[in-house]
Amino acid sequence: MASGGDLNPESPDYESGERRRPRLVLGQHDSGRTETLTAVQYKIIKDAGFDFATAPITNLQFYQRVLELYQSHLQEREDWVQKRGLKPSQIANPSLPGPVVPTLTNKDTSYHPNSSSYGGNDPVAYSSPWIDLASTDPVISNISRQVFNIEVAYAAFCGATSIIVPGPRSDENAKGVLQYARAIQEAFKVAPKLNLVIHMPMYREPGLDETAKTLSSIFAKSDVASNSGDIDLFTAWDSWNTIRTVCRYTNRLFVSLRIPRRVPEVDLQDRWFAEPLHYLTIAKSVFQTNKAGHPSLSRHHQDMINRYMRHKHTPWMFLTDVGPWFETPSRRSSDATVVEFPTIAQAEDKVKAMHKKNKANEAILKRNNMYPYVAYMRYLERQQPPYSAMETEQLLWFQDLLQSPLQPLSDNLESATYETFEQDPVKYERYETAIAEAMTEWRELNKPTSSATAKNPSSRELIVAVAGAGRGPLVTRALRAAERTGTAIQLWALEKNQNAYVYLLRQNESEWNNQVTVVKTDMRAWEGPRVKGEEEVITKVDILVSELLGSFGDNELSPECLDGIQNHIARPHGISVPSSYTAHLSPICAPRLYSDVGHKSLSDPNAFVTPWVSRLFAIDFVAAQKVPGHPRFQQAWEFVHPVEVSREDDFAAKHGRAAKFTTIGGGSMAGSSGINDHNSRQCHLKFVCRTRGVMHGLAGYFESVLYASQIPDSKKEPVEISILPDQIDRKCKDMTSWFPIFFPLRKPLYFPQDSELEVSMWRQTDDTRVWYEWIVEAYACVGENKRIKFGSSDMHSSRNIACLM
Known part of the structure; x- marks a missing residue:
């Protein structure tokens, strides 16, 4: 694969391949834009090679009205304090009514229902970046929430299906993040059919957040903490996790991820990979200039984007502040906007002047209808690895799809x-x-x-x-x-x-x-x-x-089936293919799967105790790799065939057929004779988690030895199959017969860094059916040889939906 750093997008080599690759849907975003693009401007954007553009819901005139409203409130409060002879430092009466943001007028917005004007492809609504839902000032947070609800309601009226919402500017203010999360939760009720997309940085890299000043930074001390010293890579994800937890993992909440200039470590990339990504956003500052003078991205950026594009629903992308530019009030300096506070009349004059200058932009793009940034991204699209044998349309469709296990x-x-x-x-x-x-x-x-x-x-x-x-x-x-x-x-x-x-x-x-x-x-x-x-x-x-193997090896009752026929195997030389199989577990962060299980639980009370078969994809393995004695994937138990057991026929010969349905011994499962107890299993596994995170369930896999050489001292490799992620390519590459199994947790289990997760699981039977029970306990290491238990899941049991024998 050629390096993007040496490519001229206009060269003859800029040709697409024949093999199928993920489609890149590319959008344009201007962080200073305060007016919705006109139909002519939108056509210019499309001619430049973009598929869509973002649009602010309200404009500068509405912004000015809100500023004046807040200034008026401040003046009223000051007058109230002076009238009573109070000192300015004294708190005014908290029972005084706060400001109420008036409804929108036609001059407050240029966003409206006009699909025909844009050729049926409306701009994507973008909420005002100057509101501060996480402000510690109760008045500012209240005004911000009112503005946000007004914008959400109006966008829904206009037919928007989703709104991009700038995320909180800081993660240190836990109260503010919770306040922000509550506002998002409230907005879902304001517009019951609208999706919200939170625009979050991958991590708090300086300069990666919104540049627009918030109400808090204009009128009060900034709530945003300065990033000094080392950057904690996971704080932005922590804030996102708080938001979606408060919103109860609704499937109407997505994330728009800001790609940083410096690509972070793989652990953080994996964490965001598991989240419901709707957009990937790349600012102009992230691009480099190659030897030919064209924009390009580093190899690390290319690899990360290529990986994120393998999702079944590929995230859309938009480029920020790369042009083409339009002469609108949005191109003014944000500082000037704050200082001058333009009047409504001044803002209208600016809008009128804008139309005269846009024709020059259109003429430029007609001479070169492929914008250089778009040209590079289209090149990157064609340079993605083609879909593999494991990425057929059918297999892509099965990504993270929940299926009930078979009961053959x-x-x-x-x-x-x-x-x-x-x-x-x-x-x-x-x-x-x-x-x-x-x-x-x-x-x-x-x-x-x-x-x-x-x-x-x-x-x-x-x-x-x-x-x-x-x-x-x-x-x-x-x-x-x-x-x-x-x-x-x-x-x-x-x-x-x-x-x-x-x-x-x-x-x-x-x-x-x-x-x-x-x-x-x-x-x-x-x-x-x-x-x-x-x-x-x-x-x-x-x-x-x-x-007879299932996703967990034994979950389709292979042991019970083979028990019933293995008395026909010749002894001692008879062979069973497979000869053995092992079940394996690993704790995972799987927010999409958890959200889907939660949705199913509305109609199925057993959803959270069902072991779901799924082609696990958008997940993050939270356990560390290569920890001595505690690998990421650990064996739960094993079955070997044929095996010498007291079979049902032996039991019947001793007790009679009818005894199968009575309780023979007090130690067996109540109401059973205990003839299948030898197929019960249990395990207790410990996983080490280096970084903090959240666990939504257990991923289950299996390996099987179909045949191992019986010649003494033979050095032949056994014939095996495996669905373990770290073994499948070595043992049976491109095998698709089995997807993994997902054992969900009823409530997500959050854990700090350097934690240990202990998983206990049982395979239970009462001679008529088989089910699983599982529980997870979390421990924090507080010393070299000391730890404390800080959390535990419920005990889960699939007995109500057991696999029938």
């Missing part, structure tokens, strides 16, 4: 569901490799075969069974493995779904040349394979193949 034992899947799974060639290639290696080593180790009988003791045909065959992809792979290794087999396909059974029969006739014995049965009720030519003889299975 109690539900019959549809053909389309099977077909979706079958589109993953990686999984089936790994299965074929595992089966082929098992067959090869069977011959090398000279193992006996279950097809050998008293009548035919020399038979070398392997008995292979595919349990839960579905539409037969594993059957096809087993046949291929037998062919490529030259192994004679007798193949059985078991499927309880009567509809899939019909499909398997058709496949056997049309594709498998009737080599397969298809049986409609629940694998747990199967009587076992019968030897070909000696159908009266029931024998054992040499290789049992299944794909």
Whole structure:
């Protein structure tokens, strides 16, 4: 990839590639603009290559009215103090009524419903940067809130779908941030259908905030603390977290992120990546000038933007203060505006003069209709890495989409569901490799075969069974493995779904040349394979193949299913593919997922105790990497097959079939016989968090060993599959059959830096169903060997929606 620093956007190399890449929607924002662009000006912006522009909701005339209102209030308060002979330092009566901002007039705004004037693409509403919702002065904060509500209500009336709102200027004033958050929450009630986008800096880099003076800085001591010494990178995120927490994670709240001149550490980039990004904003000061004199961004900026653009809903971008300029009152110095306080008549004169000078701007752009900043951003768009095999339109659509886990034992899947799974060639290639290696080593180790009988003791045909065959992809792979290794087999396909059974029969006739014995049965009720030519003889299975794994390994009851059939596996040499699988957990910050679960909880009381399957994407792993003994992804438990257990048949032989439904021992789950207790599991894991943050739930993954060499001292790598983020590319790159699982917390758990999160989870069963229970405890390190517990989640249990056996 060529460096943006050496590119001339007008060169012949400035051509787009053929492979699909994220689309960059580019907007223009002028921080000093106080009038909505006219239709002619908006056309100039569009001709310059921008897709949209921002527009202030109110103008300088309204600003002047608010200033005069506040000045009048100050004068009235001073008169009240003097009249009573009080000292100026004495507090006036707090019960005195404050100023009330009057309603808008047609001269207070040039923003109005006029989609046709802009070709159906309205400017994006931008709230006034001079109001101060976080002011410590109660009068200023009250006026600011009134102005904000007026602007929100009017923008909603005009048909705006969202408003960009400048965020608080300081993070140190906790009271002010809470006050700001409350004002945002109130605005959602003023306009029930409007989205609000908070314009926040990535961190408090000097010069990254709004430049317009606030009411507080004009009339009172500034509320904004000076940034001295080291900058705490996470304070801006803390303020954002406070705002969205107060607003209860509403899905109508988004963030517009100001990109700094200096790209921060990856931990902060990851944190913002997980947030609901609507816009990325880049000021003119962030751009560099390359050798050819053209604007460009550093490689670190390019990499960060490219990563943020991989979201399903890609954030839009707008450039701040890069032009093209228009001669409007908005281009005046902010200091001059504060000092002179132009009258309404003066402001009107400025607006009239503006129209005469805009024609010159239009003529310039006609000579070069591709603005240099836009040209560079379009180049950057084409230089993004193309979408990979894991970023098809279908997989992008599944990003952070909540899905209820499958219950294959109690539900019959549809053909389309099977077909979706079958589109993953990686999984089936790994299965074929595992089966082929098992067959090869069977011959090398000279193992006996279950097809050998008293009548035919020399038979070398392997008995292979595919349990839960579905539409037969594993059957096809087993046949291929037998062919490529030259192994004679007798193949059985078991499927309880009567509809899939019909499909398997058709496949056997049309594709498998009737080599397969298809049986409609629940694998747990199967009587076992019968030897070909000696159908009266029931024998054992040499290789049992299944794909019963879920996102957490065991969450679709693979252990229980295999328990019911593994008594048919030949002992001691029989093989199960897979031979083992492990479940893994990691705490995550996932505000989008939490918001979606909260929305579902309005109609589903079990939403926060449901383990949701989701292609986790907009998340931040809050646990530190490479902490000795406490990695980011930790194993919860393991299942191994086949395993010697007291199976249901053994239990029935001892106690009778009816005893299964009675309580035999006091130590088992109440009302159960305890025959599935060996599949219960529990874990207690500790994760170390170096930076402060908030946890919304647990991400669950699995790994599985399909086949490990049985030759003594063999150095062969086991055949594995994995969905662990740090292992999937090494073990089964581009496998798409399984998405991770998300165990939500009912309430987000905030933690400071250098915290430890301890996760306890149980896999529970009562012989008829399986469910999970989980709780998280948070500890702060207060000394070298001392810590205190400062928080804990509720105990969550999915028992009400347990997976039925």
